[in-house]
Amino acid sequence: MRLSVLDLAPIHPGETAGESLRGSVLLAQAAERLGFARVWYAEHHNMATIASSATSVLIAHVAAHTARIRLGAGGVMLPNHSPLVIAEQFGTLAELHPGRIDLGLGRAPGTDQRTWTALRRDIRASERFPEDVVELQGYLRGEPTVQGIRAVPGHGTRVPLTILGSSLFGAQLAAALGLPYAFASHFAPDALHQAVAVYRERFEPSEQLAEPYVIAGINAVVAPSRAEALDMQRAVARARVRSLLLRDSPIAQQVGDDELDALAASPQAVPVQKMLQHTALGTGEEAVATLRRFQVEADADELIMAVHGATGERVRALELIEAAGGLRDATAP
Numbered sequence: 001m002r003l004s005v006l007d008l009a010p011i012h013p014g015e016t017a018g019e020s021l022r023g024s025v026l027l028a029q030a031a032e033r034l035g036f037a038r039v040w041y042a043e044h045h046n047m048a049t050i051a052s053s054a055t056s057v058l059i060a061h062v063a064a065h066t067a068r069i070r071l072g073a074g075g076v077m078l079p080n081h082s083p084l085v086i087a088e089q090f091g092t093l094a095e096l097h098p099g100r101i102d103l104g105l106g107r108a109p110g111t112d113q114r115t116w117t118a119l120r121r122d123i124r125a126s127e128r129f130p131e132d133v134v135e136l137q138g139y140l141r142g143e144p145t146v147q148g149i150r151a152v153p154g155h156g157t158r159v160p161l162t163i164l165g166s167s168l169f170g171a172q173l174a175a176a177l178g179l180p181y182a183f184a185s186h187f188a189p190d191a192l193h194q195a196v197a198v199y200r201e202r203f204e205p206s207e208q209l210a211e212p213y214v215i216a217g218i219n220a221v222v223a224p225s226r227a228e229a230l231d232m233q234r235a236v237a238r239a240r241v242r243s244l245l246l247r248d249s250p251i252a253q254q255v256g257d258d259e260l261d262a263l264a265a266s267p268q269a270v271p272v273q274k275m276l277q278h279t280a281l282g283t284g285e286e287a288v289a290t291l292r293r294f295q296v297e298a299d300a301d302e303l304i305m306a307v308h309g310a311t312g313e314r315v316r317a318l319e320l321i322e323a324a325g326g327l328r329d330a331t332a333p
Helices: 017-034 055-064 083-096 113-118 125-141 168-177 192-202 226-244 257-264 267-275 284-298 311-323
Strands: 002-007 038-041 070-077 101-106 161-165 181-183 214-222 279-282 302-307
Touching: 002 017, 017 038, 017 055, 017 311, 038 055, 038 101, 055 070, 055 083, 070 083, 070 161, 083 101, 083 125, 101 125, 125 161, 125 168, 161 168, 168 181, 168 192, 181 192, 192 214, 192 284, 214 226, 214 284, 214 311, 226 257, 226 267, 226 279, 257 267, 279 284, 284 302, 284 311, 302 311
Parallel strands: 002 038, 002 302, 038 070, 070 101, 101 161, 161 181, 181 214, 214 279, 214 302
Antiparallel strands: none
């Protein structure tokens, strides 16, 4: 079972962004020490609880504090950027840390429409996603599709690309381009099985990849006892309710745990409940058993875990999973 880590760089109550980012370094160092395949960081904007907005900067910092583990974006939301800029950023990372950098690409903006406007992007940019992926791929291969333009650094680095998605669109694009496909089942599980089936059926071999390769996302809430893990899971649900259902409410931070628990169990919170549908919950042994079942159910070659909790709890979760045998054959291809 190949296991990786998706680090959302969470900013917990009472914590600064700097403290969160220092926690990301500790988590990556633990993942490297324990033998996890890779750590990825997701691009989000205008979210008070997530510190990974400048994805390439965070990757550079963590790479400077680790030695071997693969690091990458899971993902860069390409409609927010020009392909040339991303080729230069990740080409720079690849030159600084050869053989360690991944680039996952998503089509969503990673934020709301108002923030997307603040990013100075055309609202129709997502419609050009396939063309932008091909343009970016050309820069990194050293075969630019735009005459006279060369990404420096980036030219010829061949940073491996992965298409991220939660629908059939991403599956079809990844298959047509012969790229790995990562499904966001850790928060949008509905189309998982159909998308993976379409991807595997339509996959066309490419220079980067000879056989289809699927990465499936899953949440992980792991503790020494199931009771503690359940307490942590309730805290995760409360945080999701506060950020999704009460995001624009002036009293969001004043709502107590009992009210949040009631909201989490209400019909309004069905989207929150669905986001946590795929969760490895419990002790290390229970989590590993769930991970193994989910890998088979998802027909995945690799699982990437969004590990929840404070920094110490997330490091402990990785240690518990490793101790329970979850990292056998965990080397990334």
